[in-house]
Amino acid sequence: MNFETIIVGAGSMGMAAGYFLASQGKKVLLIDAFDPPHTEGSHHGETRIIRHAYGEGENYVPMALRAQELWLALEEKSNKKLFLKTGVLNAGDPDSQFIKNVKKSAQNYSLPVEVMTAAEMNEKWPGFRFPNDYVGCFEKNSGVLMVEECVRAYRELAEKAGAVLRTNTIVKSIEAAGSSVTVKTDSETFTGEKMIVTAGKGTGPILSTLGLELPLQPLRKTFSWFDSDENIYREGKFPAFAVNYPDSDELYYGFPSIDEAGVKIGRHDEGQPVQPWAKLAGYGAFPEDEGDVTGFADQFMSQKLPVKYGKTCVYTNTPDSDFIIDKHPEFKNIFFACGFSGHGFKFASAVGEILSQLAVDGKSKLDISDFSMERFK
Numbered sequence: 001m002n003f004e005t006i007i008v009g010a011g012s013m014g015m016a017a018g019y020f021l022a023s024q025g026k027k028v029l030l031i032d033a034f035d036p037p038h039t040e041g042s043h044h045g046e047t048r049i050i051r052h053a054y055g056e057g058e059n060y061v062p063m064a065l066r067a068q069e070l071w072l073a074l075e076e077k078s079n080k081k082l083f084l085k086t087g088v089l090n091a092g093d094p095d096s097q098f099i100k101n102v103k104k105s106a107q108n109y110s111l112p113v114e115v116m117t118a119a120e121m122n123e124k125w126p127g128f129r130f131p132n133d134y135v136g137c138f139e140k141n142s143g144v145l146m147v148e149e150c151v152r153a154y155r156e157l158a159e160k161a162g163a164v165l166r167t168n169t170i171v172k173s174i175e176a177a178g179s180s181v182t183v184k185t186d187s188e189t190f191t192g193e194k195m196i197v198t199a200g201k202g203t204g205p206i207l208s209t210l211g212l213e214l215p216l217q218p219l220r221k222t223f224s225w226f227d228s229d230e231n232i233y234r235e236g237k238f239p240a241f242a243v244n245y246p247d248s249d250e251l252y253y254g255f256p257s258i259d260e261a262g263v264k265i266g267r268h269d270e271g272q273p274v275q276p277w278a279k280l281a282g283y284g285a286f287p288e289d290e291g292d293v294t295g296f297a298d299q300f301m302s303q304k305l306p307v308k309y310g311k312t313c314v315y316t317n318t319p320d321s322d323f324i325i326d327k328h329p330e331f332k333n334i335f336f337a338c339g340f341s342g343h344g345f346k347f348a349s350a351v352g353e354i355l356s357q358l359a360v361d362g363k364s365k366l367d368i369s370d371f372s373m374e375r376f377k
């Protein structure tokens, strides 16, 4: 079967790209190893934070703002509640790079960020207990995305616009010759003019069949839900947050209790290196699964929060934690987006749009030069 574009990996980024291409009338095939949204990749666990004044660097801000616009447009088109404007509190040592970057991003892009002392944060949100030497940068316009619902919304609209989706189908290898690409699965072969590889943790092995070795490391990660007092911690009373420990990369993030699920907390740094197709050890297999987040909650929450349960998920990290969005150096009709290093979901709408522009025009409207794989040469 022949397609204009074949997308390998229909998760966060791939499903969005499929939507943008199909909605322009392009003949698109999406192939996924599972049935998205699913729990075998990086897009499950109910919620993801979207921040605009970006602590990882101001070069991400234009993409974050475009992503926010596109999420709101998706809400309208799909008639689903996808974004909760909870506000996001970034807190840490005033001298940490993370907090400095948040302030710089806010200043250079005129984003509304309220700088707060520890006492002000503890008063506004009695669920926190920040030590005196912490500062906060509160972004009232950012918040939380309902992750599976976002992927489902793009899937429904992409299929409605004519995209073909092959689920439970593993891509084993890709071949490229001249202006065509061929994808082999267990039982079928598909041919297309262009290809987009957005296979999350599976991207490394797929691209290596085309002679491209990218520095991608899948990591096992966990997150935990806590029993929490709804009067203090529910959405509307309590924000989403990211807290950076002083003099270290130790970074925790969390969510208010949404639909009475309880506060959710995860640790952003650390994690266990895994092979792309390894079965992950379940939640609780490592003492730090629960130990790290309870240690954080004991220190920064004013109330004792007991863990209810947790889940595992995967980050696919690059050495510098920045994304890779690029094209194959030899086969200019093959594009890829990977290495989202645990902070990619918020951008999925914008990355999907960027990939669709690359596939159609060979270039994107937003500057993606910082995400080139050339930096690893």
Ligand SMILES: Cc1cc2nc3c(=O)[nH]c(=O)nc-3n(C[C@H](O)[C@H](O)[C@H](O)COP(=O)(O)OP(=O)(O)OC[C@H]3O[C@@H](n4cnc5c(N)ncnc54)[C@H](O)[C@@H]3O)c2cc1C
Pocket (backbone or CB within 6 Å): 008, 009, 010, 011, 012, 013, 014, 031, 032, 033, 034, 036, 040, 041, 042, 043, 045, 047, 048, 049, 050, 169, 170, 171, 172, 198, 199, 200, 201, 202, 203, 206, 221, 222, 223, 253, 266, 313, 314, 315, 337, 338, 339, 340, 341, 342, 343, 344, 345, 346, 347
């Ligand atoms: C615990 C946790 C918390 C996070 N918190 C945040 C947050 O608060 N904010 C934020 O912005 N980001 C967050 N992230 C990161 C974000 O979720 C990821 O960066 C993003 O989902 C990655 O998208 P992806 O498309 O690369 O991967 P995925 O969404 O996993 O999609 C990849 C798809 O490719 C498919 N696939 C893989 N190999 C093959 C193959 N060989 N053949 C066919 N299909 C294949 C998979 O089945 C999957 O569906 C978090 C991630 C985790 C794990």
